[in-house]
């Protein structure tokens with residue numbers, strides 16, 4: 098299952114044009130089951146996911162789709178990254194079963210649909226049957242910054258490459274990766290007064306891709322929220338650390354940190 102999601106990283110593209118048909122109830126039921134079983138980044142944060150129709154969604158940059166998956170969360174430190182991490186597994190799963198999706202940071206639930214849940218809606222994923230097959234054929238099809246702009250780590254290339262290809266709000270790629278202790282990777286999100294939440298969701302998405310790439314390489318993966326370096330890059334906030342262990346239990350070898358560890362602003 099994780100392997101299918103990993104493969105989908107290199108094929109996915111945001112889908113904004115869908116067939117004007119609803120998915121069969123059986124497909125939606127299986128999707129609900131899949132969603133209820135995704136891995137959380139921070140298991141202590143309560144979440145809930147609900148599929149709604151287009152009449153329950155309004156607002157800026159709304160993509161017209163037959164269905165929207167809404168992520169609700171308890172309001173807690175780490176909530177946005179956690180939801181990004183969880184919903185990205187659904188995004189990739191949809192690709193792997195021939196459907197398509199688009200993250201929806203602008204649109205909101207209508208007031209009536211927000212009621213009845215003690216958790217806060219964080220973000221939506223529009224989904225359905227793509228009008229055309231727009232899947233990518235590999236990394237060259239992605240419009241992304243090079244690794245040298247988003248990390249100082251040398252080593253862990255496959256893991257960082259998967260993070261590099263992650264989707265982000267307005268394709269801003271608001272992340273930076275530094276080497277932590279024992280081969281762990283610290284993840285930071287660009288600080289912003291207006292885009293803070295979306296940047297954190299995007300960092301959670303990148304963490305999901307990193308986990309899948311590490312699992313693909315045979316590592317078992319854990320997450321921590323204690324940076325082992327007190328200072329991150331300038332203008333960025335710490336989000337989480339990914340710790341990888343070989344199945345044998347040994348921690349992975351650290352990639353060398355580039356000399357003079359460049360500052361990012």
Ligand SMILES: Cc1cc2nc3c(=O)[nH]c(=O)nc-3n(C[C@H](O)[C@H](O)[C@H](O)COP(=O)(O)O)c2cc1C
Nearest residue numbers: 110111158200201202203264265266267268295298
């Ligand atoms: C957190 C987040 C919010 C987004 N919000 C919107 C949105 O409101 N409307 C939209 O059309 N696309 C939205 N997108 C899609 C991005 O524009 C898209 O992922 C990015 O341009 C990269 O393109 P790709 O997904 O095809 O790789 C969002 C993506 C993310 C990750």
